Amino acid sequence: MPCVPAFDLPAIGADLVVSGAHDALVAAAGSGAFVVTAPPGTGKTTYVPPVLANLLTGRGAGRVLVSQPRRVAVRAAARRLAQLDGSAVGGPSGFTIRGERQVGPGTRVEFTTPGVLLRRLMADPALEGVGAVVLDEVHERSLDGDLLLGMLAEVRTLREDLVVAAMSATLDAVGVARLLGDVTPAPVVEVPSALHPLTVDYSPVPGRRLDALGVTREFISHVARVAAGAQAADGVDALVFVPSARDVDAVVRELRQLGGPAEVLPLHGRLPSRDQDRATRGRTSEAEPHRIVVSTALAESSLTVPGVRLVIDAGLSREVRRDRARDMTGLVTVSASRASVEQRAGRAARLGPGRAVRLFTEDEFARLNPAAPPEITSADLVDAALLLGVWGAPAGQGLDLLTPAPEESMRRAVEVLRSLALTDHEGRPTALGRRVAGLPIGARETRALLVGSAALRDARAVAEVVAAISDDHREPSADLSALLRELRSGRSPGAQRWNREVKRLTRIAEAEEGGVDVLSALAVGPASQPAGVVTALGRPEWIARRTGEHSRSYLLASGTRAALPEGSGLRASEWLAVHDVQRAEGRVADGTGAVIRMAAPLREEDALAIGAALLRERRTSWIESGRLRVRAQRTLGEIVLSSTPVAAEAKDVAPAFAAHLRAEGIGVLNWTQRATALRARLALLYRELGDPWPSVDDGSLLRDLESWLGPDLAALRATSSLGSLEVGSALRRLLPWPEAGHLDELVPERLTVPSGSSVRIDYPEAADGPPVVAVKLQETFGLTSTPRLVGGRVPVLFHLLSPARRPLAVTDDLESFWNGPYQQVRREMRGRYPKHPWPEDPWATPATARTTRG
Structure with missing residues (x-):
């Protein structure tokens, strides 16, 4: 009995540009993996997806x-395919997202998130029951993607039977x-754009778009005024891009x-699904008013808002940035990339001539970065490192990625997982x-949920805290307990x-109850506050003590x-469990360079x-007024719990002098002339040759x-004092082997001139200076070519003396000097100086260090 196709492709693709590439898609799918680029x-x-579903059928x-x-986008894509197929979501087309699943036994295409x-x-890992996987919007370079x-x-x-497709609007297809691909790259199917004429206008705000707190109020008002005016002038549906849900x-409020005849609708991920559906549905008849949909970047490429002929673009986006010095990662508002801006503008010209403002x-557009950096280069890699460990590629070893994870970020993530008892x-x-x-x-949140529930014996209370900190909820005072009271009240x-x-x-915590042995015996009891305990379980390195x-x-225990x-009620708490920290300057940061955005009180x-796991017993030694001082300290990370003066021991000496x-x-070291000269010689070698010669700045x-200097x-x-150290001998420990054998050949200490004298070469202390030889002019008669050092790369600069x-x-050009000056x-x-030779022909006169009568 012949198989019945799952989807009516002619009906689904009737108005879709990509349907013109049907044969190419089928051919590419036959190779087992392929790439699709389409605006x-x-x-x-x-x-x-339905093309692949029919092939698999x-x-x-x-x-x-x-x-x-x-x-x-997941929900909208499933709904759109179901609509064109004439079926209900959960039938042939379904979806699964966190907390919601509409999939039935007859589902052939299931949309989902990367997580x-x-x-x-x-x-x-074998994906049993799955015949194909399509990764859409790969160009966004999300970490999960x-x-x-x-x-x-x-x-x-x-x-080998699994088909994998990667799709994107703009993509590093190669x-x-x-x-x-296997031996050769996977085939690439390019679907051309069907853009109509697009007019681009510029309407900058007179003031700033951003300040220390994010998007300025003046710019929000400017966005609203321009959007309202442009929509009224064009009389079409408009799509407005701003960076965040807030x-x-x-902009929607403004x-x-x-006022105006257009219906104003928000579109972002924090909205209830019914409001999202309303914004992405489009007008169903000409009788309905035109719309102004105000959206985050989700409508840029991964989601189509029907009917749009006008785009208003703030030119901003939210991107992950990492402050490695403070070990903080977060979303920040920055200028969008040129690729993003061009994609946004293209939304206006899909159905006919359009306009982008x-x-x-x-000039700012011309200076934009070509594309946003991959998230892996700046993200917190804790979640990724755990998944890689489960996958069998600890720290990403052996897994081929488009962009390798930064070594330091991955090392830090592995350390965090080990401290959380999630990896060995x-x-x-x-x-x-x-x-x-x-x-x-x-x-972090799952660990806090499971361990917190085991320790506090109250799954509901723990779940309340985790739900609050794992979403984008905010409280101006940074008090998590106050936020929880607001959420419980429904306000x-x-x-x-x-x-x-x-x-x-x-439900998850209760289902896992009894299965957590690690850390379940924490010394917490009725006096413990769930908000602080749960938050600290997720980020123990951000346990903090008032200064x-x-x-x-x-x-913070991390050292930040x-x-x-200002005005936060949390100031009464000596100890805090911090969940969110952001970079900040000025008075708001009280000189620290960072501000706490969410935290909860914590008992000591x-x-x-x-x-x-962060508790340490350590000795701290330092030099004060020329004397060695030592204290024994007990610390929680970088937080000093106790500090007591103790007698110095031999092991304290080296750390104290190193710290000094x-x-x-x-x-402060005793830099003799010989040590200074060796350092200058090494500096020249590093400048000219680089590795393996050492940098000695x-x-x-x-x-x-x-x-x-350690030994x-x-x-x-x-x-002892540092002045007793022989710095020159210590510097020689940096010499690379076997290159060290060529040191005197490449950068000799002295230069023999035609008179027979051996003259000291003065190497530059400045990074870009030349080596100098100061010698009496008469001693260089007959020296026609300027000597060169570092294998002929660097000429000697002669100071010819009277x-x-x-x-x-x-x-540094002796031949030109003799022939002219x-x-x-x-x-x-x-x-x-009549007693000294001044021959008319310096080429033929013997060089001498003596007078003519000497």
Whole structure:
């Protein structure tokens, strides 16, 4: 009996540009992996999955999974395919997102988010029952999307029958095709754009778009005024792009206050699904008013808003940025990339001639970065590192990715996982780590949920805290407890969403009850506050202690200092569990450079119990007024719990002098002429040749102090001084082997001149200076070519001196000097110094260090 196709492709693709590439798509799918590049609005998300579903039906294979980067887009894509198919969501077309699933036994195409698909891979690496996976909007280079690409490329080596497709509006097609291909790159199907004429106007705001707090109020008002005016002038549906959900709501309020016939609708991921559906549905008849949809970047490429002929673009986006010095990662508002701006503008010209109004200058557009950086380069990699450990690629070793994870960020993530008892010392997941990786929230939050429920014996209370900190809820005072009271009262705008998440998390915690052995015996009891305990369980390194009585500045265990907002009631708490910290300057940060955005009070007993892995006993030694001082300290990370003066021991000497050097600078050492000369020679070699010759600037020497000065510091006594060290001998420890054997050949200490004298070469202290030889002019007669050092790369600069050793000429081209300026020098000097030779022909005269009568 012949197989019945799952979808009516002619009906689905009737108005879609991508349907013209049907034959190419089918041919590409036959190779097992392929790449599709198609501009937004061409219909690739709607058309390609059912094409694969029909192919799989003919083979008797399984379901098609489609990964979309945002939950709003997942729901909209499933609904759109169902609408064109004439079926209900949950039938042939379904979806799964966090907390919601509409899939039935007859579902052939299942849309989902990258996070959900990743966890499905963790549970079932072979993807049983799945015949194809489509990764959509790969150009966004999300961290989860990059991991999926690498992992699915590995799955294909085990399952040759699995079809994998990567799709995008703008894409590094070559790199993705190489990653997905076998011996040769996967085929690429390019779907051309069907853009109509597009007019681009610029309407910059007179003031600033951004300040220290984000988008300015003046710019929000400017966005609303321009959008209202442009829509009224054009009489079409408009799409307005602003960076965040908060900015969307602010612009919507201003537009509604301005009035006008157009219906104003918000569109962002925090809205209830019915409001999202309303914004993405489009007008159903000409009788309905035109619309102004105000959206975040989700409508840029991953989601089509029907009917748009006008785009208003703020030119801003939210991107992940990492402050490595403070170990903080977060979303910040920055200028959008040129690729994003062009995609947004293209939304206006899909149906006919359109217009884009950019709320910045044309010069600013020209200076935009070509594309946004991949998220993996700046994201917090804790979640990714846990998934990689479960996958069998600890720290990403052995997994081919489009962009490798930064080594330092991955190292830090592995350390965090180990401190949370989620991985062992080799990066392999513990039993708790495997359970955490399989649950649909972040690693820190899941760990807090499971361990907190086991410790507090109150799954509901713990779920309330996790639901609050894992979503984008805000409280001006930064007090998590106050936020929880608002959410429980129902007064907070996100209360309904929070309640749904609390119920889901409570079910998860209760289902896992009794299965958590690690840390379940924490010394917490009735006096413990769930908000602080749960928050600290997720981020023990951000347990914080007030720096002084009545201060609003706190020191985190990680070493970061941050301040509470002015007027925050949390100032009464000596200890805090901090969840969110952001960079800030000025008064708001109280001089710390960072501000606490969410935290909860914490008892000291709970801080010490939860942060037990951070407790250290250490000795701190330093030099004060020339004397060695030592204190024994007990610390929680960088927070000093106790500090007691103790007698110095031999082991305290080297760290004290090293700390003194780092504090006072390398200049406190006894730099003899020989040591200074060796350092200058090495500096020239590093400047000209680079590695393996060492960098010897102040910063490099201080960073590598132990490698060259360590043995000498270790030999010092408490009564010694740094002036007793032989710096020149210590510097020689930096010489690379076997290159060290060529040191005197490349940068000799002295130069032999034609007179037979051996003259010292003065090497430059300045980074770009030349080596200098100062010698009497008569000693260089006959020297026609300027000597060159560092294998012929660097000419010597000669300071040619009079018999009284005053400079007569400076040159690094002796041949030109003898042929020209020398004759002028001869006329001026031979009468003044008659006892010294001043021959007319310096080429043929023997060089001498003596007088003519000597």
